[in-house]
Amino acid sequence: MVVGEIAESIDLLVVGAGPGGYVAALRAAELGRQVVVVDRGGPEGGLGGACLHVGCIPSKALIELAHTRAQVERLGAAGLEVESVAIDMRRFQIWKQEIVDRLAAGIGTLFKQASIRHIVGELRFNRPDRAAVLLPDGNVMFLEFEQAIIATGSRSVELAELPFDGDRVLSSTGALALAELPRSVAVVGAGYIGLELGMALAQLGVQVSVIEALDRVLPSFEAALTRPVLRNLKRLGVELHLSSLARGLQDGGLLVEQRGATRLVPAEKVIVAVGRIPNTDDLGLGPAAVPVGEDGRVQVDERRLATPRVAAIGDVTAGPALAHKASAEAAVAAEALCGLPVAFEVSAIPAVAFTDPEIATAGLTETHAREAGFDVAVARSSLGASGRAATLGAREGFTSVVSDRETDRVLGVHIVGPHASELIAEGTLAVEMVASPVDLLGTIHPHPSLSESLHDAAAGLLARPPVAVG
Amino acid sequence: MALEFVLPDVGEGIDAAEIVEWHVAAGDRVNEDQPLVDIQTDKAVVAIPCPTTGEVLELRAQVGETIEVGQVLAVFEPAAGDAAPTVKAAGDEAPAIKPGADSVPAVSSGGDAAPAQPIQPRRPLASPAVRKLARTSGIELSSLSGSGEGGRITRDDVEAALAGRSGSAERSASEVNGGGTAPPSFATPGESAHDEIVPLRGTRRAIARALTQSWQTIPHVIDYREVDAGELVETRLALRARAVRRGDARVAEALTLTPLIIKMVAATLPLHPYANASVDLEREEITLRAECNIAVAVAAEQGLITPVVHRAQRKSIGEIGLEVGELAQAARENRLRPEQLRGGTFTVNNYGSLGIWLGTPIIPPGQVVNFGLGKLEERAVVRAGEIVIRPIIPIAVSGDHRILDGHTLAAFVSDVVELIERPSLLAGELR
Numbered sequence: 082m083v084v085g086e087i088a089e090s091i092d093l094l095v096v097g098a099g100p101g102g103y104v105a106a107l108r109a110a111e112l113g114r115q116v117v118v119v120d121r122g123g124p125e126g127g128l129g130g131a132c133l134h135v136g137c138i139p140s141k142a143l144i145e146l147a148h149t150r151a152q153v154e155r156l157g158a159a160g161l162e163v164e165s166v167a168i169d170m171r172r173f174q175i176w177k178q179e180i181v182d183r184l185a186a187g188i189g190t191l192f193k194q195a196s197i198r199h200i201v202g203e204l205r206f207n208r209p210d211r212a213a214v215l216l217p218d219g220n221v222m223f224l225e226f227e228q229a230i231i232a233t234g235s236r237s238v239e240l241a242e243l244p245f246d247g248d249r250v251l252s253s254t255g256a257l258a259l260a261e262l263p264r265s266v267a268v269v270g271a272g273y274i275g276l277e278l279g280m281a282l283a284q285l286g287v288q289v290s291v292i293e294a295l296d297r298v299l300p301s302f303e304a305a306l307t308r309p310v311l312r313n314l315k316r317l318g319v320e321l322h323l324s325s326l327a328r329g330l331q332d333g334g335l336l337v338e339q340r341g342a343t344r345l346v347p348a349e350k351v352i353v354a355v356g357r358i359p360n361t362d363d364l365g366l367g368p369a370a371v372p373v374g375e376d377g378r379v380q381v382d383e384r385r386l387a388t389p390r391v392a393a394i395g396d397v398t399a400g401p402a403l404a405h406k407a408s409a410e411a412a413v414a415a416e417a418l419c420g421l422p423v424a425f426e427v428s429a430i431p432a433v434a435f436t437d438p439e440i441a442t443a444g445l446t447e448t449h450a451r452e453a454g455f456d457v458a459v460a461r462s463s464l465g466a467s468g469r470a471a472t473l474g475a476r477e478g479f480t481s482v483v484s485d486r487e488t489d490r491v492l493g494v495h496i497v498g499p500h501a502s503e504l505i506a507e508g509t510l511a512v513e514m515v516a517s518p519v520d521l522l523g524t525i526h527p528h529p530s531l532s533e534s535l536h537d538a539a540a541g542l543l544a545r546p547p548v549a550v551g
Numbered sequence: 552m553a554l555e556f557v558l559p560d561v562g563e564g565i566d567a568a569e570i571v572e573w574h575v576a577a578g579d580r581v582n583e584d585q586p587l588v589d590i591q592t593d594k595a596v597v598a599i600p601c602p603t604t605g606e607v608l609e610l611r612a613q614v615g616e617t618i619e620v621g622q623v624l625a626v627f628e629p630a631a632g633d634a635a636p637t638v639k640a641a642g643d644e645a646p647a648i649k650p651g652a653d654s655v656p657a658v659s660s661g662g663d664a665a666p667a668q669p670i671q672p673r674r675p676l677a678s679p680a681v682r683k684l685a686r687t688s689g690i691e692l693s694s695l696s697g698s699g700e701g702g703r704i705t706r707d708d709v710e711a712a713l714a715g716r717s718g719s720a721e722r723s724a725s726e727v728n729g730g731g732t733a734p735p736s737f738a739t740p741g742e743s744a745h746d747e748i749v750p751l752r753g754t755r756r757a758i759a760r761a762l763t764q765s766w767q768t769i770p771h772v773i774d775y776r777e778v779d780a781g782e783l784v785e786t787r788l789a790l791r792a793r794a795v796r797r798g799d800a801r802v803a804e805a806l807t808l809t810p811l812i813i814k815m816v817a818a819t820l821p822l823h824p825y826a827n828a829s830v831d832l833e834r835e836e837i838t839l840r841a842e843c844n845i846a847v848a849v850a851a852e853q854g855l856i857t858p859v860v861h862r863a864q865r866k867s868i869g870e871i872g873l874e875v876g877e878l879a880q881a882a883r884e885n886r887l888r889p890e891q892l893r894g895g896t897f898t899v900n901n902y903g904s905l906g907i908w909l910g911t912p913i914i915p916p917g918q919v920v921n922f923g924l925g926k927l928e929e930r931a932v933v934r935a936g937e938i939v940i941r942p943i944i945p946i947a948v949s950g951d952h953r954i955l956d957g958h959t960l961a962a963f964v965s966d967v968v969e970l971i972e973r974p975s976l977l978a979g980e981l982r
Contacts, residue, residue, distance in 0.1 A: 389748040422686045427679075488676060488701040514678040515703055 088211055088223035091117045093230070093418065096204050096212075096364070099130020101232035101395030101407030103188050108415035109230075110195035117224065118192070119214055122201035125254060128188040131234055132404040134181055135254040140277060142177040143257060144435050147281035151437060155474035168285050170261050177257075206369035209388065213365075228390045228418045231371070231379060232407065233364060235357035235396035242329045243269065243353050249330060253278060256352045262287055267335040267348035269327045271298040273434040275354035276310070280436050283317040290320040290346045292327050292337050294355075299434055301401075303446045309477035309497050310436045322346065327353075359397040374399075383424040384417035385410050392418055406430050429493070429512040433502040438478050441505035444493030444512035447483050456486040460518075460541030462534050464498045469529040475499050480534040482508075482518060484542055489517045491539075500531055507535055518542040554627045556602045558590070558620050566694050567619045568597070569753060570612045571885070579607045581627075588624065589885055591753045591853075598886045605629035677704040685709050689760055714833035754853040765913050772952040774964045775909060778971050780927055780944040786974040787811060790868065805872030808924065808944070809847065809901045813871050815970040816899060816922060817843040817863040818980045823963040827896050829917045830954050837954055846895030846915065847875055848902070849882040856882045857915065859895040903927060903944070912949040919951035920960075922967075944971070 095106045098120035106116045125131045132138065146168070153163055192199055202214040202222070212229075214222045237252040239245055245252050251259075256266075256278050264287065268279040271293035283289040291298070291314075298314070298321065299307045314321065328336040334348040359377045366373050371387045372380040379393035387393045392414035395407030409427060416423045429444040450457045464470040464478035478498025484491050494508025511521060521539035526532045558568060568590035575581055575588075584600040591597075601607075609626040612618045675692035677685070681704055685692045690712050697704035751759060787806060794803035820827040824839040831838070843864040846857040858878035860871055881887045897918055902910045903926035912921035925945035932941050946968070950960035970976055 422689070423683075424686065426674075426682060488703075490676065490701065490703075515676045517700065 088225035090225045091115065092226070093117070093228050094119065094212065094224055094226035095230045095232060096120070097130060097232035097234055097360075097395075098126065098128045098188070098199070099232060099234050099395065099407065100132045100404040101234070101411045102130065102230070103128060103192070104408040105230045105232060105392075105394060105411035105415045106197050107191060107195055108412045109419065110197050112415065112419045112421075114415075114419065116195070116197045117200060117226075118197055119200045119202055119204045119212075119224075121203045122217070125236070126201075128185045128192070128199070129181070131236075131254075133184055133188075135257060137404055138181060138184065139177050139257040140253070140274075140281075141435060142180060143173070144277060144281045146173060147284035148437055151284045152474070159474070168262060170259055174258065174260055203363075205363065206365035206371070208368055209370045210390065212369075229369075229392070230411075230414050230418070231361075231364065231366075231387070231391065231393040231397055232395050232411065233360040233397055234407075235359050235402050237354065238356045238358050240269065240327065240353055240355060243327055243335075243351060245353065249349075250351045250353060253352065253354050256282075256350075259350075263349035264288060265334070265347040265349045266290070267292060267327070267337075267346050267351045269335075269351060269353045270355040271295075271321075271323075272301065272354060272356065273299060273432075273436070275352065276314075277435045278352055278354065279319060280310075280314065280317065283314075283319050284437065288318070288347065290322060290335075290337075290348065292322045292325050292335070292346070294324070294326055296324045298323070299436075299440070301432070302434065302440055302442060303448065303495065305481075306440050306442065306495055306497050309438050309479075310434070310440065312477060313437055320346070327351070357396065357402050361397050383426065385414040385425055386417055390418075401430055401432060403430060403432065427513065428515075429509050431505045431509045433505065435502060438475065438498045439501035440495075440497050441501035441508075442493070442495045443505050443509040444491070445483055446493055446495065447481075450483050450485070450492050455492060457492075458484045458486050458542055460484075460538050462537035462541060464531075464534065466537070467529075467531060467534055469531050469533070470498060472529070473499050473531075480504070480538045482521070482535065482538040482542055484518050488515075489519070490515050491518060491521070494535065494538075496534070498531065498534070504532055504535065507532065553608060554603060554605075554629055555623045556587075556625050556627060558618055558622055558624050559599070566691060567617050569617045570614050572614060573610055575601065575607050575610075575625075577607050577609055581605065581607055597889060599624070601627070603627050603629045675704055676702055681706050681709055688713050711833065714831070754851075754856070758854050761916055762913055764916055768916075769914050770952040771911075771914065771949045772955065772957055772960060773911065774948045774950065774957075774960050775945070776948075776964065776968055777930075777932075777943050777945050778968050779932070780942045780971060782974055783808070783811065783944070783971050784927070784942050794869065799869075802869040802872060805876040806868070807872065807875075807901075808903075808927065809875055809899065810868050810872035811974070812901070812922070812924060812967075812971070813845050813847070813860060813863050813875070813899055814866075814868045814977065815967050815974075816897065817845060817866075818977060819963060819966045819970065820897065821864065822966060823959070825954055825959060826920050826950070826963040828919050828954060829896070830919065830951060832953075840896040842896065844894045844896045846898040846918070847878065848898065848900035849879045850905075851882045851885075853885070856887070856892070857895060857898060858882055858887055858891045859893065861894060898922065900924065909945050910947050912947055914949050914951055919954055920963075921949045923947040923949070946971075 092115035093109050095102045095116060095118045098118050102118060102120065106118045110116045120126050125135050127134055150166055153161060153166060200214060202216045204212050204214045206212045211223060211225050214224060216222060243250045247255055253274050262285055266282050266287050267290045268275045269292045271291050275291065276298055279289045279291050297304060298311065322337050322339060325337050325339040328338050328343060330351065331345060333345055335346045335351050336343055337346045361373055361377050361379060369391060371391050374380055378399050379387050379397050381387050381393050381398050385392045385394050394410035394414050396402040400406055410425050413423050413425045431441060431443040434440040445453065447457060447459045459481060461479050461481040465476050470476065475498060480496045482491060483493040491511040494505065494511060496504050518539040521536060522543060526536040571589040571591045573588050574586040581601045581604065583604045587599050587601045589598050606628045607625060608628050611623045611625055676697060677692055682692065684706060688709060690709055692704055695704050695708050695712055696702065698708050699705045787808065791803045791806050794806065820843050827840045827843060829838045842862050845860045845863045847860060849856050849858060860874050863871055878891060895918060898915055898921040900912050900921055901924040903924050906926055908925045910923040910925060912923035914921045923946060927942055927944045929940050930943040931938050932943065948960065948964045
């Protein structure tokens with residue numbers, strides 16, 4: 082054996098410190114395990130992972146700024162007069178960074194309290210029970226672990242025609258770090274990441290174009306849910322180029338090809354948000370004997386175990402690349418490795434697009450429920466009937482409930498409107514609890530509130546009159 | 552017309568089984584009742600015979616694969632003239648055959664059409680808390696029928712299933728475990744990369760769960776005695792000699808101590824109904840058993856198995872001996888039928904053959920006594936002030952202290968001991 086390759090024996094290794102890794106580490110520590118967390122640090126790493134540093138949290142900070150500006154305009158009709166609204170992106174970046182730093186420090190405190198050791202470095206497995214860690218100072222340390230949890234997340238897909246250059250062509254990371262607002266932005270990809278960013282920038286006064294290869298925006302959401310968003314995109318003057326491909330940069334902007342015709346879309350900056358790929362290619366999963374599919378995702382069982390000693394969670398596994406899915410899997414993986422009888426067996430993973438209005442969905446859509454052979458009933462309550470929505474200046478949006486008549490249970494809840502991201506939790510609970518629409522109807526919802534809309538949709542399923550509007 | 556042979560329901564509560572070994576291959580000509588496949592349920596390895604005479608078209612499961620009751624095991628082309636076969640699955644279960652050629656194949660939705668949500672829509676209806684309770688209790692939700700609205704499985708349903716295990720020995724072993732409040736058993740992480748991790752499956756899992764439940768729920772009271780077996784030994788030898796003289800060497804061979812003890816236990820139990828019983832705390836009921844179905848502990852390769860001598864009180868010592876011999880043989884060869892494993896009301900465990908002096912018999916779920924027999928040895932004992940050498944058999948009889956007090960158990964044991972010491976008293980059983 083080469084001198085220097087003497088491995089340090091550790092108990093549980095967690096690779097990655099995002100919403101999967103840090104939650105897994107804390108749960109395992111709670112169960113009495115000695116945990117070592119290795120993450121690569123850097124701009125997209127650190128405690129909290131991409132979600133905290135360059136994803137969910139910074140994007141919500143930007144979206145809050147944008148939505149508030151839009152809300153100020155909306156309430157002009159209510160008499161809110163503002164002489165001028167200015168956006169200072171430098172101040173925003175400081176504010177955002179304070180939020181991120183505070184939350185990351187909070188995770189650090191939790192780690193300390195749980196006696197979790199945190200190592201910054203790039204980890205690569207070299208055996209089923211061993212890994213090498215390249216430390217920032219260039220040294221390499223070896224860890225011999227009893228068990229491991231892989232939670233290395235995902236990264237933005239790069240387009241060959243538009244490689245990220247950190248200047249004109251940005252990933253979502255770069256877009257969230259803008260110190261100045263560009264005059265024009267072309268967003269490539271109309272998934273939720275691209276559309277959230279594009280919409281927020283448009284609300285902040287940037288001229289935004291969105292280029293999407295498919296023939297619709299937000300393809301992972303049902304078309305009906307996206308219509309209120311589409312109408313607001315038009316109002317904001319966002320130019321949509323559907324069934325179109327980005328072909329490369331030109332001085333004046335972005336070359337976009339649609340049905341064989343090419344045109345130039347103005348773009349001081351280009352944001353590419355065409356998907357994410359799992360961070361599994363450089364981990365040494367071969368030597369670790371961890372099975373990986375052709376899509377680069379680790380293959381795991383219901384306990385999230387890829388091998389008897391290695392679990393994988395979050396974006397590196399199948400399913401939607403969402404932080405809350407990773408966190409839920411984290412607890413399962415940690416408990417499974419501690420010998421507890423557990424499984425990842427949720428009925429619904431909620432998904433949210435923080436567009437304006439927000440879209441949130443949990444459980445089966447009407448289409449999927451019919452495909453699955455349920456005796457489907459659907460009812461919808463429009464936000465137009467909601468007193469609270471009216472006072473928020475919101476008219477567009479709805480809540481729909483999909484149920485199975487045979488078993489009298491809620492299969493899915495789908496919400497478009499303000500605060501849909503908050504409201505969906507009740508729908509997720511209903512799906513998970515196998516609730517009947519009667520359960521929703523029999524639960525008093527506060528008036529006036531947006532949450533009444535779920536109650537009213539359930540009433541629609543049961544053909545009862547909704548509550549009073551006034 | 553091709554016949555799809557589905558995995559029959561081989562025993563109460565067993566809803567899945569692992570393929571252990573195929574005895575036929577695709578293309579084979581087979582006869583009805585010829586061995587088809589050995590499957591491992593949570594209780595035991597069960598042999599399933601061919602349902603028909605004809606040709607094997609296809610085997611639908613691989614060795615090691617777990618398939619569910621109702622899933623197709625194999626496809627047959629019945630021989631001409633055998634077109635409408637009546638099929639007996641293993642045991643006396645109803646035929647489990649559905650016509651294959653005419654039936655619509657199961658449609659699996661294509662990958663593209665799969666919902667983005669990882670929902671499993673057709674699984675049992677239960678809330679997360681109930682699912683967790685079931686999982687930690689080792690109860691298969693799919694084996695329960697929910698009492699809630701629309702078939703929802705409630706916490707009460709899971710708890711009833713848990714409690715029901717102690718009420719009936721006939722429950723599926725897959726439902727048996729140590730109870731929902733059991734502390735988590737932490738897997739010891741391997742000491743090194745060379746440690747082997749063996750999944751807890753099949754018979755071993757069933758044993759682990761049943762014993763955990765017994766040990767955690769049944770307060771054991773144990774009656775230890777050293778019994779003079781001089782006359783028992785003589786009786787056994789005399790019975791043996793008589794069997795040989797009658798030309799019945801099989802009976803002679805089968806006349807070990809076990810059938811004698813079983814006979815003595817079965818002859819005594821009617822006088823002590825609470826020793827042949829089961830207790831259900833949930834329903835607050837004690838069931839006094841009408842029959843003496845004596846389960847006999849057998850050490851088989853896959854672990855401890857307890858096949859049952861049914862209605863032992865109605866059988867002769869020779870009959871019991873032959874049956875015990877056959878059951879033990881079948882257990883070792885993995886060909887016990889489900890009904891041979893069901894219905895035990897009392898257990899006899901002759902661990903003396905392993906060299907054990909005093910044991911600690913653990914009472915199986917659904918019973919209240921486990922009668923342990925140690926190794927028969929010559930020992931120095933005091934008789935009438937003299938040290939003499941006598942053949943002594945140590946017994947350790949565990950009773951469920953919830954329904955058997957020290958003195959009620961002792962009264963039962965004393966009566967059995969009296970028969971062991973004076974086997975001629977069995978003549979009182981003659982009718």
